[in-house]
Amino acid sequence: MTLSIRIIPCLDVTDGRVVKGVNFTNLVDAGDPVEMAKVYGAEGCDELTFLDISASSDDRETTLDVVRRTAEQVFIPLTVGGGIRSVSDVDRLLRAGADKVSINTAAITRPELIAEIADRFGSQVLVLSVDARRARTESGFEVTTHGGRTGTGIDALEWTARACALGAGEVLLNSMDADGTRAGYDIGMITAVRAVTNVPLIASGGAGGLEDFAAAIDAGANALLAASVFHFGVHRIADVKRYLSARGYPIREGAAH
């Protein structure tokens, strides 16, 4: 009996549509997040993440509806991130059917938000999303905002340790340098963050070859998130799982039937 490594596809949603790099051939409507969630669920993904990249509050209402409709049909954990600023934002998402929320910029602006959410709903709902890049901070890793374009000067390791002490129950570590490159996860960054926290760690950014997934696990990741390699069909979820399983990594067998 072993805890499985989780494989998590990430869907970027705005105005009710998946927007970033989608090239599904087996779907009538490739941009419908609910349909994509069902396909990934049937293929055996272990969790799903929606990243709400909406610009307006109307769009956010639409995303809530997407979460609602997905939760009606896909009985695996759903995480929703993007634009969460307050306890009431979290409450709305959980009521819509999200199991976890990920917060990023709002926590940097006002770290007490982490404790407020954890106190109200428990640490297990709160994923700290850390968008980090290599920079001249003390540890060599800096927290960024705005999709990696804006540096904060905050050291990524110090920030992660502090946020976990405040109540974050999981860390989603996005490498802004590796994001979209398909050149592999930032292994040095995963190793460094693993050393400062004992909550589950999700690696994100850079997944390309199948060996990249294994390398991230070896560095201490408990879950692996990817977007484009799944959306473009470079790898199916089952390919990743088969590869890892053959090398002795614990994975959950079998998709939904």
Add this chain to the structure above:
Amino acid sequence: MKSIAILDYGSGNLRSAQRAIEHIGAAVEITSDADVALNADGLVVPGVGAFKACMSGILGVDGKAIMSKRVAAKRPVLGICIGMQVLFTKGLEHSEGESGGTDGCAIWPGEVSQLSAPVLPHMGWNNVKAGANSKLLAGLDGESFYFVHSYAVKQSSGLIESRTTYGESFIASAEDGIVSATQFHPEKSGDVGLQLLKNWVQSL
């Protein structure tokens, strides 16, 4: 169609349990009304967050008395996650440095204590070894279910017990013929979770 009440005592995301049970074909009502909770064919006690907060929420809607009355009348109850933990005598969460911990509903003997593992919470899919004669896990021995927790009951309480290992062995599900419970989230465990809920509903 069986009627299922989900006890609403302020613990989050009751809708996911409702949707999953509706999906397998039962009539589900989320309620804090004692009569509804007493009279349904099955009562589900969900729970996320901390033991102490859940226990005070349950006491706030008279949930302990509702469960006791159901047990006395042999009317089934299903606890999920913290809703399982509160069935035991005592929860030691957030009691570090204090004596005693928090009293549970004491339907079953046992203490809920922190798992010893390098990464907590225990979050994700883990296999469950079904207890002999488990009705909940009929046909599901060895399947993976979705867990999110840091505390668990480790010592046997003399029930029909299914077990999982994360750092150490603990009770993943338990049943005594009337009361059933899962430390994992069947409503978030895909097809196998739906099958477990179906097993429970069909046993009512």
